Amino acid sequence: MEKKQHKISKATMSRFPVYLKALRNMQHEGKNNFLSSELSEATGILDTTIRRDFSFLTSKEALGKRGIGYDTKDIINILNNVLGLGLDESIILIGVGNLGSAILKYNRWQYTVGKIVCGYDLDQNKVGERFGVKLYHIDDLEKTFPDGCKIAILAISENVQETVDRLMDLGIKGIVDFTHTHFTVRDDVVVQTVDVVVAIQELVLKMHVNDE
Numbered sequence: 001m002e003k004k005q006h007k008i009s010k011a012t013m014s015r016f017p018v019y020l021k022a023l024r025n026m027q028h029e030g031k032n033n034f035l036s037s038e039l040s041e042a043t044g045i046l047d048t049t050i051r052r053d054f055s056f057l058t059s060k061e062a063l064g065k066r067g068i069g070y071d072t073k074d075i076i077n078i079l080n081n082v083l084g085l086g087l088d089e090s091i092i093l094i095g096v097g098n099l100g101s102a103i104l105k106y107n108r109w110q111y112t113v114g115k116i117v118c119g120y121d122l123d124q125n126k127v128g129e130r131f132g133v134k135l136y137h138i139d140d141l142e143k144t145f146p147d148g149c150k151i152a153i154l155a156i157s158e159n160v161q162e163t164v165d166r167l168m169d170l171g172i173k174g175i176v177d178f179t180h181t182h183f184t185v186r187d188d189v190v191v192q193t194v195d196v197v198v199a200i201q202e203l204v205l206k207m208h209v210n211d212e
């Protein structure tokens with residue numbers, strides 16, 4: 001019987017995607033069961049931390065079995081539920097320039113969050129197919145938008161707000177934003193900004209703290 005879900009801390013929640021990624025790789029390699037020590041080895045997270053994190057999952061499958069460990073598929077399903085993720089998220093890529101192409105080429109999406117199902121660009125020369133992914137002109141966004149797609153990666157340099165508005169009208173609820181442009185979104189849309197410069201600034205700050 002499912003127990004009432006306790007509030008899961010931010011730190012624990014932030015480790016769940018790390019477990020998920022490692023477990024999907026294990027599953028892909030044919031590992032149907034795993035020990036917390038093995039997950040610890042794959043993620044670099046202490047196995048005592050892993051066991052404590054799993055204790056928040058409250059399903060009986062998350063208790064594991066002595067000597068056998070945990071069922072990989074069960075834990076993946078539980079983590080997916082907690083994180084609200086499907087294995088097959090359809091993701092679209094907007095902007096297939098230098099950055100967008102690198103993202104498209106980096107195809108480690110499978111077994112983790114889903115995959116980029118198509119891309120869009122305003123440059124007609126980009127239309128076609130790259131790395132096995134269909135690329136459309138941005139003018140055709142509404143015509144070709146994949147059914148049920150909720151996540152867009154934004155790697156464009158022009159008309160950012162207008163593009164974001166169009167994406168929201170189509171049902172996009174999450175945006176991974178690489179642009180350095182300020183834009184606004186509706187209350188039900190989440191933006192995750194990825195910025196190498198900010199990452200370096202944070203890194204330097206942490207290095208200073210270590211020096212003190």
Ligand SMILES: NC(=O)c1ccc[n+]([C@@H]2O[C@H](COP(=O)([O-])OP(=O)(O)OC[C@H]3O[C@@H](n4cnc5c(N)ncnc54)[C@H](O)[C@@H]3O)[C@@H](O)[C@H]2O)c1
Nearest residue numbers: 095096097098099121122123155156157158179194195196
């Ligand atoms: N966050 C980071 O760490 C980081 C790092 C590098 C670049 N960037 C940013 O990412 C974006 C892309 O950088 P890049 O180096 O790939 O640039 P790029 O010029 O090589 O590529 C941009 C691509 O987007 C297309 N494009 C522009 N506006 C569009 C729109 N409204 N709709 C559809 N396609 C559009 C262009 O035709 C081009 O193909 C820029 O905004 C850049 O500032 C961020």
